[in-house]
Amino acid sequence: MKAKKVMAMAMASAMILSLTACGGSSSDSSSKGDSSSSDAKATVSVVKPNQDAANTEKTDETLTIGLSSEPSSLYGAAGGKTENEEQIIGNAMLDSLVKFNYATNELEPSLATDWEWVDDTHLKFTLRDDVTMSDGTPLVADDVVYTCNKIWIEQNTTNDTGKYIKGATADDEHTVTIEFNTTAPDFLKMMSWTNFGIVSEDEVNAAGGLDAVQTNPVIGSGPYKFKEWKNGQSVTLERNDNYWDKDYAGYYKEIVFTFTSDAAAREMAVESGDADIAYDMPVSQAATYAENDSVNTTIYDFGQTTHLWYNMGDNAGATKDQKVREAIDKALDFDAIAQVGTAGFGEAALSYWDPSCDYYTANYTKEERAVDVDGAKELLDEAGYGDGVEITALGLQDNTPVLTVMQANLAEAGITLKIDTPDTAQFVEGAFGGDYDLICVGDTPAIRTPASVMPFLQKLNVDGPGMVIGGAKWTSDEFDSTITDLISESDTDKATELATKLDEMVKDETVCSNLYPEMKASVYAKDLKGFNTSERGFVDATGFYE
Template sequence: MKLKHIITMSVAAIGLSFAANAAELRVGLQSEPSSIDPHYHNLGPNNGFATHIFGALVGSDENQQHFPDLAVSWKPVDETTWEFKLRQGVKWHDGSAFTADDVLFTAERAQNVPNSPSSFVTYLKGKTFSKIDDHTIHIKTAKPYPLMPNDMTTVKIISAKAGKGAKTEDYNSGKATIGTGPYKFVEWVPGDRVVLQRYDDYHGTKAAFDKVTFKPIKSGPARISALLAGDVDFIDNVPPLDVARLKKDKSVQLSSGPSNRVIYLHMDQFREDSPHIKAKDGGPIKNPLMDARVRKAISLSINRDAIVERVMEGIAVPAGQLLPAGFHGVSPNMKPDPYDPKMAKKLMAEAGYADGFKMVIHGPNDRYINDAKIAEALAQMLNRVGIEASVETMTKAVYFGRASRGGPDKSPEFSFMLLGWGAGSGEASSPLKALLHTYDKSKGMGAANRGRHSDPAVDTLVQKALATVDADARGKLLAAATEKAVGENYGVIPMHYQVNTWAAKAGFKYQPRTDERTIVMGLSAN
């Protein structure tokens, strides 16, 4: 299934075609950020929201193509050093000047935010930042590193002056929330609203609205009702069930586009006694998920086509690997596993689990499109092959902390997790190094490897790819790593790629983004 983007304009230009004196835009969001601190949680809603307030060295447009943001140019000056020339004349929201000191401060701080559920260390570890002059920095690595510009799209630059000694709470309150972006922070009332104000001294095209109020509206029907009633002007995450109906409503303009986000399953592969897995009689059992045959059996028990058609109302694409076709490093040899419950039962028996076992599926209920419904459908499918699955879902604010470090030893608490990953770098290196490389906090690898999958052969391929400058050669290494980690090991199980739909009142149109972000600079007039 392929859906074409509704093209309006390039977000790279950060410009809008309608008057910049519009008073207020009201936005209904499915997921509000879990923090205003741009380094606290590497999470889609947080990263997208932060773009309004903070800049990055390198920008990323709706198709994840790079453009100059706080850096005007970048180039390798030798095999292990990248040079970034910084934009001059940029002012922070407090009027102070942006310099290289802010970049160096950011690089240190973003790796060391206390209690981060998912940090940015994976993009910064092993990189040494140095100041050449006020508007030139060098970033050095131990080995050649071709993905430096990609990584620099992911980390928002903060003010050294405002951020010195600041904690996450100081960003949430606004005390330290000083950026260089097109909007200034006004207030955050968790669960009710986030308010921004246009920054008139922004270095790019002025923002289109004097004021933007983001309203978290978790329920899809409630978001649609708010739009139709005129309580908000623009909403994200239109439920698939409502797309066909809204297409016929002349008061609404829909914008749909494919995403790079894969919805996948992470499984406990590091504990013989897994906390949410029991024998059928409720007694203890050696963790079946440590056996690749069981993991493959689970994949074969999933009817991906049925989930896409019935749960997602056809607004999704079955997944067989970490990224959809068209992204760098995708394997041409991998397809979604077929639905084959008979083979699944055979593999379970071969692994010594012919009688099956009990297991809890954990997932969020407010992060991904129809996430709780997906978990329920998955449980029904697993039950058909002898895995007595129950479901426990919770808000993302609770879920991600427990899924990352909720166990007694600060390891992941859950045994079997429904998750999603969008490739921030726009290529397969992003999920491979974060989700499937052996967890190594000191190296910033496996930062989101909640199942703790580990294979030295995969690690070698990923590390070699990250040090390979030639794009074609790197792509082949990434494809080989994916084939090994996903196709053979079943280190994670891909289910489907999301397709996202936004809706605005008539007269507005949104530019869909492959990174799924809801960024008001991409909203334009018809």
């Protein structure tokens, strides 16, 4: 058994070029790790985000950030959608009522100076009285009411932005109350996300209305303003010199976002000086630049754990049998999978929950996670698959290396794994149609909202079914009620107890196999400081300086 594990680990090492590091969540500026296939060692230098002091200077310089793709909108909320790149750009233009400091893990005032829960579903905000919107008018409660009722709710009924909000009312010119349709204290943290940026009706109308403002977003009150969008080339923002927060100093006069799908080309642009930042690099590729003296590399986790989900729906095949699911779990080499999935910068998960959760506990021991091929074969025999079984794993292209390791693991137990990596649209269709046996999907449970806590096991809409992986909803009433209790619990100790209970239920039923923390990576200019993150690990473009 040991020899088989060594072979799998050697495969993992080869796939990540034998470059490893440990402690992907640590605050150290450098990490050291052992190569997983031998006693050879490699030292890598990785700059961690959210560590540099805030900038204090302004210049006439331009910052260029290379993104992997061009968004279809720069104000997606107006069209009822959100996209990663749009959120990154929008974060510089839009202020929300509160902001979350990812260096201190604390909520801080933004457009609201104070807030309080009136009851379980009503959240009252007191607004600043010195904020100027893009059209020169002051921020008032009616702007929040308009943004909430006309954009978040009416335009976003099927996504997180509007799904859980009933409406907003102005109590007076500088006080507004937002009502939610279910109980979740972490809705307050969710309100710090870019899709909850505040705009006014007048500035939206001046930009041409909700349709036009998606491509002409002269809106908001953020530290930067929209200047120009050259389709297929770039988006340019300019510093808002009338920004209300006088403690903020935007070092760069302009920020230019460019779009290049080729990650190597994005990195080369940084090395040549044509760009300052190559954002969203594949982790394994970014790791190869970690010892490059001409650039900085940052590799970090962001509260999202990747899970291997088993199809247990009505159309499920062998994975409907719990013994088959347990056999797969026993046959997997979680250390090797984590080595490949995180390029050696993260370890195998020991809980459903990510360690960044304030209710995290390690519910699995390393012994429980050890490879047990004989045990897997025994369970398969009991399930009637002693002669082997063929199953299909669905994943995106970037999951291929991880799925390949799984394929080798499962072959040792007599399980033939076919790998299906379609394009994104087909992947989504297959995922929610249950057209697979196994699927790799992550979630971000550090924020406890209905869309974030075990979303593939529960009803996401208050009045309708959610996005259950594998087809029809199968979870028990106890599972559902415990998820609801965890989301609504404000006491951290009690939330920890509920999270532990859910973790035990997942373990007992082998609902999924917990794999590894999902990682993000970027490469940026050596003299650049201020790499900070916003929600969901997105880069914050507003804090960079030299």
